[in-house]
Amino acid sequence: MLEKARLTGLYQDLHQVRLGTEPLPVNSGEFDVVTMAGCLHRKYVPVEVIRELCQVAKPGGLVAMTRVDDQTPDGASFAKELQREMELMEEEGLRKKREVLQVEHYYAEHYQLGDALLGSGTAYLFQKTL
Template sequence: MSDGSRTVDKVKTLLKPFKDSDLQQTIKLYDSLAETYDQDLDMLTYRAPHLAVDFLDVNFPGVREKVQILEVACGSGLVAKLMAELGFRHFVGVDCSKRMLDQAAKTGLYQDLRQALLGPEPLPAQTGVFDVVIGVGALDAGFAPVSVVRDLCHTARPGGMVCMVRGDHRGAASEGYREDLQRELQLMEDKWLWRPALKQSPR
């Protein structure tokens, strides 16, 4: 049930990441937010899901109806709903929160939904099979470790697309995470594990 007393400041406080040592608290947080999560994001005018899907809309060259998609940190299913509007049909979702997965299941869009805490637990997905791997908002201190990006790339088929969008997180921990992430992505590029897309969404 939606809480009419929620304000933007309250929601921002609720969505503030925990320290890495408090990842179980992160699960409890998202369990508690599951039923009002989409409304909370609307309140914050959170654009990351839309930016990710806009980028795919511009840059993905394949036949969308046949594409196999792995969505990590799928939450309530907002990204899948946006992608379905563009013709994507086949989704596997992973999230740490059982209640979020319950909300995602209600969309009817996912062929499979799996619970896992990114980083401490193995990513429950086959390697080298997904045409698109997408994750929105999970790459920051207190959510998922930088090492997760290699796991995401390993699940993509050769030539597949990995789309990762970070929120606009502030503070020393987030800044350190951003630097570590850039370093990791550069190392992966140097080893030909991935290459960044050359095109950018115009929106």
């Protein structure tokens, strides 16, 4: 994906980073918009990554994230942790919730993750306040 992005000539700087295991190689407050799609799952990135995404957004910048709604007990636990982290960030004055949308057909087709049949998802949009 990075090679295809590089070939477009639209991007000034591209990095491959393993979220949650290494720091983001960009300055704080650098971006107007930060996005992360489909990665919010315990198997991919920890909940704390949303703080990093907020940190690299400019004050007033937007952070948009999506996740599949994993209906397993672990998925439900992760969703609660994510919700709590976002509430803490709001209480700390770091972010302001703009929109949370339930997306019935997040995936065009349902697929299997272990014993769970997945297809719906959640989209989050928040604004960095500090």
